[in-house]
Amino acid sequence: MNDNQAYKISIPHYYSLEYTENTHTMTVDIDFRDKTPHLYYESIHKWISPYEEESIPDQKREEIFNNIYMYLTKDRGFSVECRPAKPNTY
Numbered sequence: 001m002n003d004n005q006a007y008k009i010s011i012p013h014y015y016s017l018e019y020t021e022n023t024h025t026m027t028v029d030i031d032f033r034d035k036t037p038h039l040y041y042e043s044i045h046k047w048i049s050p051y052e053e054e055s056i057p058d059q060k061r062e063e064i065f066n067n068i069y070m071y072l073t074k075d076r077g078f079s080v081e082c083r084p085a086k087p088n089t090y
Contacts, residue, residue: 009071019044019064024051028068039072040083041065
């Protein structure tokens with residue numbers, strides 16, 4: 001994390017990424033072996049222990065989705081196919 005963003009994204013495996021905000025981390029399923037990785041809104045659903053019982057409001061899920069999308073497309077140069085919560089978001 002740096003001063004300009006309150007989150008950190010890493011790609012520890014070819015089949016997922018990790019999204020972290022402060023002390024909360026989640027694993028998001030996304031297969032980087034695909035020519036065009038697919039980012040699904042439904043993949044953003046829970047934090048890792050000890051926060052797995054905390055619900056994530058829709059607005060927060062959308063923010064996380066957008067942060068991941070921007071990271072993958074702008075920072076990493078991926079062409080990403082998305083299925084956002086709301087049709088025609090991208």
